[in-house]
Amino acid sequence: DAKTTQPNSMESNEEEPVHLPCNHSTISGTDYIHWYRQLPSQGPEYVIHGLTSNVNNRMASLAIAEDRKSSTLILHRATLRDAAVYYCILEPSNDYKLSFGAGTTVTVRA
Amino acid sequence: DAGVTQSPTHLIKTRGQQVTLRCSPKSGHDTVSWYQQALGQGPQFIFQYYEEEERQRGNFPDRFSGHQFPNYSSELNVNALLLGDSALYLCASSLGGQGEAFFGQGTRLTVV
Numbered sequence: 001d002a003k004t005t006q007p008n009s010m011e012s013n014e015e016e017p018v019h020l021p022c023n024h025s026t027i028s029g030t031d032y033i034h035w036y037r038q039l040p041s042q043g044p045e046y047v048i049h050g051l052t053s054n055v056n057n058r059m060a061s062l063a064i065a066e067d068r069k070s071s072t073l074i075l076h077r078a079t080l081r082d083a084a085v086y087y088c089i090l091e092p093s094n095d096y097k098l099s100f101g102a103g104t105t106v107t108v109r110a
Numbered sequence: 111d112a113g114v115t116q117s118p119t120h121l122i123k124t125r126g127q128q129v130t131l132r133c134s135p136k137s138g139h140d141t142v143s144w145y146q147q148a149l150g151q152g153p154q155f156i157f158q159y160y161e162e163e164e165r166q167r168g169n170f171p172d173r174f175s176g177h178q179f180p181n182y183s184s185e186l187n188v189n190a191l192l193l194g195d196s197a198l199y200l201c202a203s204s205l206g207g208q209g210e211a212f213f214g215q216g217t218r219l220t221v222v
Contacts, residue, residue, distance in 0.1 A: 032208075043114075043200050043213030044153065087152060096166045096207045097143070100152030 004088045009105045018075040020104055022088030025069045030093040033064060035073045037084040038103070044087065047073065083108045112137075114214035116201050122220045123191050129219060131186040135203030136212045141165075142184040143211065144176060145200040153200055159184050160207050188219075196221045 005023040012018040024033065035047040048055055048062045050071075055062040061074040075082055087103040115134045123129050135142050141160045145153035155168035159178035173189045182203075188195055198218050202211040 043202075043216050045213065046210045049210070085152075091208060093208075096141075096158045096160075097155035097168060098145075098153075098202075098211065099155065100145075103152055 004090060004101055006086075006088050006101065006104045008102065009107065011107045011109065012075075012078045013109050014079060015077050018078045018082070018106060018108075020073040020075075020086050020088075020106070021070065022072070023070045024088070024090055027068050027090055028092065032091040032093075033062065033068075033071050034089040034091050034098065035060070035062065036087045036089065036098070036100075037082075038087070039081075039084045044100075047086070049091075078106075078108045080108050080110060082106065114201055114203050114212050116199075116214035116217050118217060119215065120218045120220075122222060125191055125193060125221055127191050128187065128189045129191060131188075131199050131201075131217045131219070133184045133186070133201030133203075133214060135182050135184070135201075139203035139205050139212070140182050141204050141207040142178060142182065143202045143204070143207075144184070144186045145202065145213075146170070147198040147200060147216070149197070156186070158207060165207065191221045193221050195219065 034049040036044040038044045050062045063072045085103040087100050117132045143158040144156040147153040156170050157167040158165050162178045175187045178184045198216040200216045201214045204211045
């Protein structure tokens with residue numbers, strides 16, 4: 001399974017941006033980078049994904065390093081509802097499973 | 111759109127028994143994947159069903175089996191339950207099996 005490394009936890013203040021790093025030094029050229037989050041007592045929720053270029057959607061932005069060995073999920077203005085475990089996952093083109101690691105637990109302070 | 115629905119939400123079974131969990135995918139989706147999530151850990155892939163066939167399987171014993179019906183809904187069956195099978199079982203649906211996956215709320219299975 002393609003491996004990612006994330007910090008165990010991060011804290012943020014409400015209304016401030018959150019930058020969640022992810023290292024994936026063994027990424028191959030056709031691996032997509034996915035981010036999911038899991039709020040307490042819920043199933044995982046898709047956040048964003050990308051291949052090479054930076055991506056934006058209504059939830060977040062994904063910044064991908066030029067060499068693709070790392071990426072950063074950016075929550076532009078954290079709210080209390082953003083408190084969750086965030087998972088960075090590589091999805092190979094020839095693989096159908098999502099390989100979840102331990103993720104980063106994000107705490108948002110009011 | 112109801113999204114992905116799973117039933118039941120909670121279940122208690124005795125060691126050695128068999129259990130069936132059910133999943134209805136999001137409207138328009140044709141692929142269903144099942145995951146097991148132990149307390150405090152990330153979800154682990156069990157298998158994926160597409161066109162009523164098991165297309166890919168994770169590292170789970172044969173006690174775990176599944177089925178996909180013509181309407182794309184799916185069942186997960188676990189035989190000879192062990193205490194270690196206690197977990198949250200998640201169903202995810204997608205179109206074609208890759209890209210954005212939608213997860214259900216899960217079924218919490220407790221084996222006593």
